[in-house]
Amino acid sequence: MKKLLIFGLLIFIGVEILDVLSEVPFGEDRMKVSNFYLEKSPEVLKVSNVVTAIVVNFRGFDTLGEVTVLFLAAAGIGSILYRRRSVHTELNPKRTSTEASNIVQAGAKVLFPLIILLGAYIFVHGHLTPGGGFQGGAIIATGFLLMLISYRKFFVKHSGVTWIESIAGIVFVGLGLLGMVYGGTFLENFLPAGELNSLISGGIIGIIYIAVGFKVGAELTGVLDTLLNISQDEE
């Protein structure tokens, strides 16, 4: 009976959403502001990836809010789950119940620098190719996750993570304040735009995305390390 009710509710919600969405044309140009972004990003900002131009420049303040939300989430997880401070400085045998096999360890050793390189490439080239700070940071955290679950002796220094996170956040807000000084508004793009399709272009966009990449990577790595260390603590 309960399941029937749930299925009925789901079908009702689906029909209602379909009813609304059927009147919205798919893939048609309805937004007037999007054309402004599409024209202005390559011409004025010299940024070839329009998504990055929107996320970091036109909607830069929203990105600052997103970074703050992620920071608060990481801080919340740390404050609730982070119990034993001394555990992280030495070998923690409780992280994994069994040692990973030699094949996994050797593979992790080979893949780890490549994953870090890919993540760094994605956030450094955020204004040229798809991706950016968030994606690159998440990929870097994935690399650290691979090492954390393969090697029992591998650990991440939490003080280092905190330093990287804080400096990256200060760089983001500091660039915003410098924009206020030189341009007039918060996060104004005050640096020269440079040339289209070159690595040093787009003014402050590249610097902000590098800072966001470091910040997201450090935060997610810290979260994963905390979660892995808390595992099986009671047993």
Next chain:
Amino acid sequence: MSNTLIVITIISLFFLIVAGIYAVIKKDLLQAAIATGLISLVLSILFYILQAPDVALTEAAIGIALSTIIFVLAIRNTKRFEDN
């Protein structure tokens, strides 16, 4: 879209629905978590086909790797099978 892309899209959507139903009805939570990861994998392919590579990258990194491992850690610290 070319015909090949449409076929790939239809197969992906089929996998998406099957994996979603599997994740909901399965009592073994570890298998359900892996099915959730599979949903993210198929979704990231679909985002790429729909010409949203930025979203596809995010979905690939967060959905497949990070959220799946967080589910697995939660299952490890609680219990593996769902009660009736």
